[in-house]
Amino acid sequence: MDKGFPVLSDAPVGLGGDELGFGRYVDPLVQVITDEATETPFTIGVFGPWGSGKSSLLRMIDQRLAEEHPGRTVRVHFNSWVHRGEPHLLLPLLHTLQDTLEQDGRRRLREAAGRIGYVIAHLTSDTLLRRVSGGAVTLDKLQELSQQYAEQRGKVHSELRGLRRTLQEQADRAADDGARLVIFIDDLDRCQPHEIVDLLESVKLFLDLRHVLVILAVAKNVVDQGIAVKYREFGFDAAKVLEIGDEYLDKMVQLPLSLMPIDAGGYLGSLPMPSGFAEHRSLLGEIVVPNPRRIKRVLNTLAVTCAMGGPGLRPDVVIRLVVLRVQSPDLYDAIAARPHLAAALEDMYAGRLPLDRPDRLIERYGQAEAEPVAAAVRRFHRSQDYLRGVFRGTAFTEVTDELPRYLTMLGR
Template identity: 30%
Template sequence: MWADNASKIDMLSFEPYAELLHEMALSERINPLTIGLFGNWGSGKSTVLNLINKKITAETNKNIVSIFVNAWMFEGYDDAKTALMEVILRTLEDNKGIKEKVGGALKKLKDRVDWFRLGGYALKKGTPLLLSAAFGNPIPILLEGLKTIIPKDQSQAEEKITQLLEMKEFLKDLPEDNVVQNIRKFREEFEQMMDDSGLDNLVIIIDDLDRCSPDRIIETMEAIKLFLSVKKTTFIIAIDEDVVSYAVQRKYPKIDDASLDISKDYIEKIVQMPIKIPELSDIEVKNYLLLLVCEMFLGEDHLDRLLSGLKERKVFVKGEIISQEEIRSILEHEGNALDVVFKPGHNKEDFEVQLDVFGRVADVISTTLKGNPRQAKRFINTFYVRKKLSEIQNLELDLGILAKLMVLEYTNLDLFREMYSWHITNEGFARELAPLEKFSVDEEAQNIEEMKQLYSNAWFKPIVQHWLRVEPTQLSEVDLRPYFYLAKDSIKEKNISMLNLTAEERKWVNDICIDGLQETLRQQKIVEFNEADVDHSKIIKGIIAKYQTNKESILKILVKLYELFPIHREELMKEFKKLRKVEMSPTNVMLFNLVKRVNVQHYDDLKKYFIEEGIVEAELWDRVARR
């Protein structure tokens, strides 16, 4: 199994990025510097940061120090700015050599950070710090602040406050109306401490910033820019640019009709050197899946040998697919027998089988994972969980079938659930799959138009047709009950497979709700559905079942059904009221104008409900409704 976090082994060939950032971080010519490592969730940013930290830690120059900070730890603090500053100062203080040189300066900086924290707390409480000190004993207010944001017991907090109050120089440096002066003082003292410490460079590596709340993201970036960006410091921040942009836009909303992109300018002012990690290609994802299997079976030394051999052959640079033969030839290099390199409990036969399984399905799954290595880990973890569950319960499974069904589950959950409904009605056998399997290998065997009358269009997408051709084929002849039993977490929710719809009824549901369909074609399909001689009630229930898992994209369909089917309006009104605040965009508010044209009372009822429940602000509703 693989932990859902950064890997310390470079199976994604990120070494060049790590080397580049390592060199940049230690360059005196461009110091101070803030480097932004940009990439989507799960793209491998943390892995690159681990490689950089490993390189810096291995430096022979001991005057270069790295500090690895997980920004998520700041979520429990009242002020992320001071939390980051305190982490950095405490880490430096833990270094005996640095403490011997600048221990006093570090203590003074830490005390100043405490004052920043307490001053901010007092202002948030509506009680300026110095006013409370001037008109009485400030201990109760300060003690409450310390207990809220510093994990100390009461006696420790009291002792700390007493020490702070005795330091008159801090009182005179903290006029409540001179924030700029205090920031300047801290920067000056921090920079002087760096000079006196003898450090050539302090590299602060910040990970998981994009997992934090918007306020914490802004506070952390402000701390870097305002307090800590001084000579001999380098920051490397791993962030998802879209997440940070959202945080900035929340903090600094765009002015009406302004062309200025505030979020972009904000990030550019803090990050001087942006480095973007590209999404993995389909070939790279396929290779990564195979390497994950290798990591499970091989000891660390042999895995290193395999990775080094692949890099020497420039497999990653050339964008080549790793073959089983190539893996075998590298591992057997220098006369090492393949059957002695495996971890305890693993053997050559299982290794070969699982490489073959993932070699076959990786083509399809790599397209679905969209270049995301974390998703690849999750897929393969789920595979091994189900494999282990089958072994515990003595279920006889074909690992190829298990992997292939999981690929459909990841690629198109609706089709996976449709297969589930087929196997339920056929005592474990998805007989309806047989014509589709035949069509995938010989399109001339059946008339495409006749096929589309029986099956939803999703079955004819290229990726699904590819899936049908992947070995093992002819799943329609396999008892699938044990496989769906292991996947019950994906089929247990209420969905259309539980409604006993016929093939024709399922086709109507899927054709109306299919993703990516042009809106004019969708509306035309709904009109055709209204005129068709079918059980409208069952099909509408199927559409509602889909809506319950994807409200935003299917709301427009339900509103149109509300207009066309008066008998179902009360039922649809209940579904409308399941919308949450995050799903109620101005566009969705406008959709209810169609309800108003049909039934004003229902419209007023919806408006009252959404406003009273705090789902939509009255001003927003009225503004949108007038359009």
């Protein structure tokens, strides 16, 4: 690896580093957000698999709003993953909303910030419940605590009702001043399934308001998992869970935007390749999944491997193994346990492996290995489309005796 080769960061990028071509999304979405003709409440859903660039798109939208429409929006940024594990994500969402409104330079929503702070203080006073449930107490004391708890909960419920009313009043006031409240909610993918559904329900309950726009970034399959967890007692099958997930998002999201898969080859062309691997860029473009995060992980692993691997390594073999390690760890582990499995899969894709002839398999791999190799080939052959490119040709067959060295270098 060249000493100056940069390891690639996975941090979200702004408009100045848009190798993904997301600029085509930004202007239309900013137009929707700032256009007075857009009726509110309004929710934009940015959907895409893990690592597809959703956070970068949200950052670009925020950057464009800040640069071109600074006085027309109050922008709130909530990172769900930072607050994972909280009893309910509503509280940190309210904290974030409060902090942003207090910092609004024109003080349009300061009253709402004060009301939110009051609600948070009461919501976090549920220590009464813990006092009731823990430790020995007398009947009189239990009744006293129960009464206090009921009174406190009543105050909280009253404040929650008032919170929505206050938020609406202050959003209306901001609108009179020419501004809208824009709430960015990111990294939902990284939260637990039940947390995702709880947060979405809170957003619908408290932020479905005039002059308020919400931008959600999430992978749809994660929402489906949350639905499956939340309603597991109903015993819905997979098809029903997908149907409920679609209906759930349809009720929340007025503008769904599914990120189109990137052109892996084109994206690779915008990124630096480690020394010695550039001539195999087309191979990498064929077998790597079109996912920015996965592509950067592959390139970073290639860079480190190149630095520590020593002479004599074939770049095309290293590329294949690194892609397997990142994209199909189960298959990579199976090859690490039985290196001759890689050549067997090459033979299988080429039609040269006689799975229906146990005697031939025993002759090739020995009595002890014949059946495990055959079972692994049956499991992984055609399990993913990109594997056809990985096992095309005879690269693994040509380095069968040296493959343990490659695998030791890459680790498991």
